[in-house]
Amino acid sequence: MSYISKPYILFGGDFNPEQWDRQTLEKDLLLLKNAGVNTLTLPVFAWAKMEPEEGRYEFDWLDEILDRIEAYEMKYFLATPTCAQPAWMSKKYPEVLPVDIAGRKRTHGMRVFFCYNSPKYRERAAAIATVMAERYKFRKGLSGWHVANEYGTYCYCENCQKRFRQWLVERYGTINSLNEHWHTTFWGRQVYSFDEVMLPTELNDDYRFNPTVQLDYMRFVTDSTIECYENEARILKKARPDLPVFTNISGYIKKLNQFKMVPHMDVAGWDNYPWPTDDPGFPAMKHDIMRAANGGKSYYVMEQSPNQQNWQPYNKIKRPGEVRRIAYQGLAHGSDSSMFFQMHQSIAGQEKFHGAIIGRNGDGNTRIYREISELGEELARLEDRFVGGRTQAEVGILFDWENWWALELTSGPTKDMDYLQEVFRYYKPLYDMNVPVDMVHYQDDLSKYKVLIAPMLYMMKDHIGEKLDQFVKDGGVLLATYMTGYADENDRCVFGAYPGPLRKALGLWVEETDALRPEEENTVCIGDRTLGICGFLCDLVQLETAKAEAVYGQDFYADRPVITSNKYGRGRAWYIASRLEYKVLKQLIKGLLKSRRVEPLFESEGQVEIAVRENKKGKTYFLINHGNETASVDLGAGYYGNLLNHHTMQGEIFIAAGDVLVLMPVHN
Ligand SMILES: [Zn+2]
Incomplete structure (x- = not known):
């Protein structure tokens, strides 16, 4: 051996x-x-x-x-x-x-x-x-x-405090620059030397509660x-x-x-x-x-x-x-x-x-x-069938750690800010439709995606606003949401009206944001038809070039836009002003995918997860039934070999509750 x-x-x-x-x-x-x-x-x-x-x-x-x-x-x-x-x-x-x-x-x-x-x-x-x-x-x-x-x-x-001060000197150079970037004129929090900067502990509430x-x-x-x-x-x-x-x-x-x-x-x-x-x-x-x-x-x-x-x-x-x-x-x-x-x-x-x-x-x-x-x-x-294999996705979701921190550090508009769960709300319809997704850094090349979703893109940095603007101009489809385009990388609201650098691409600006209590909700309507409910946050937007695709059904802002779209360059930018319930969001995302001809890997029914990786040996598909019932998947006209039992499959197949299939395409 x-x-x-x-x-x-x-x-x-x-x-x-x-x-x-x-x-x-x-x-x-x-x-x-x-x-x-x-x-x-x-x-x-x-x-x-x-x-x-x-x-x-x-x-x-x-x-x-x-x-x-x-x-x-x-x-x-x-x-x-x-x-x-x-x-x-x-x-x-x-x-x-x-x-x-x-x-x-x-x-x-x-x-x-x-x-x-x-x-x-x-x-x-x-x-x-x-x-x-x-x-x-x-x-x-x-x-x-x-x-x-x-x-x-x-x-x-104390040593971390010393190192933090050195880190700030490297980042800001002068104390004036630090004061400016921290906007210390609010509440008169100016510091006159780096030695006066303390750590954000419970002994220093000024800093502990200062998101910057x-x-x-x-x-x-x-x-x-x-x-x-x-x-x-x-x-x-x-x-x-x-x-x-x-x-x-x-x-x-x-x-x-x-x-x-x-x-x-x-x-x-x-x-x-x-x-x-x-x-x-x-x-x-x-x-x-x-x-x-x-x-x-x-x-x-x-x-x-x-x-x-x-x-x-x-x-x-x-x-x-x-x-x-x-x-x-x-x-x-x-x-x-x-x-x-x-x-x-x-x-x-x-x-x-x-x-x-x-x-x-x-x-x-x-x-x-x-x-x-x-x-x-x-x-x-x-063996090494899929080792090193990559995933090719046509859909991306913007994700960023500092955006995550900033959203959850901020006081208002709601205490229920949970960035990771919120991003998941937008991931889930894609996951359920068997559409591969890349989580996208601000620094990534955006041009390889057909559809980009940017949940709560609160912090604008690394020219992400300009990059997304260009992405839409070049024919991309963008979906942006409430809490977009508020702050720079120091959490300062320097853009004037929100969504800041995305105002032109989205064709609107946000006048006010209503935070709903968990038991409160609003509705999403087209004409007399109610599509479903919405909640969490409700932006009151003023349209510039965008058109309303759906409006609120209730409260004093009934009939104001809740879903909008804006034709911009060769692409289209969508905005949702409130958190939509799952079925409404899924339908919306489905439409966006269709507009750019993004297809699911396979159509399925039941709780099947489908993903694919590709390496030199070709594609490997993973079909995982997370449900308690048999699920069906339509493999279409191609033939696939199940690597776990060497059976060949085609057309509609069934996966037992809890089972996993690992398939490779069979070329005739
Ligand atoms: Zn330490």
């Missing part, structure tokens, strides 16, 4: 050998090998074991484990253990401990609980990364380097975290330039601007933990966001749970077939891996109730182990 030499789907996940004795480890490795596991990530949390006192390293135990993993012909990502510093370090160098938003110096504990700007933390992290790189760089099982784990701590210590300051602080945290990552990544890269270096992004993705962070990695890795209450389309959108963060290239799912989580209020066990669907959903949207946290369920600690491939009984006699083994066997059969 020898290691697989061609590309393959990575299957495995977090292995925490420091928790187990030799006998258990040997048994686990055999079980994992038999389940089809080919890649492990270790030793993520083992800093305390690897460096029991400063500068004294104990790696023999790890050498032995890597030998054993290699004996089973599995590969591994070696993780620097730097997300959980040893207790001696926190005691000896209290500067490594973070200060929280309440200004409290925290004590040792928890993972990812250090100051990302601490020089001592960075020195010790670089030191262990150097020793690991030298010791392990030529090991045959090494697939790549995994730096730390789930960055995302916000620190408010908060925004810069969040940018600063992202930049500091990138430095912290690169502190180790550059050492690992230098040791083996041919191997990928990356970290795993927490599933709670808001904390750090991943569009900024991921370009510093060789590949995006992220941790996918859908909630039982999530619409199946919601994690699909998060996958698409990660693909976008990775520049459209394939990425890695580094963690998902083989069964229940432990940190949700109600941790439901995964239903039979659910892990398989979650795994294929990732593969369908651009992941080249299906990795799990974790291999063997811990016997203690915060996550002892978190699911694992090997349960606490320690053998393979469980439903979950059997399901994982079947999945492993399927993925091995798929």
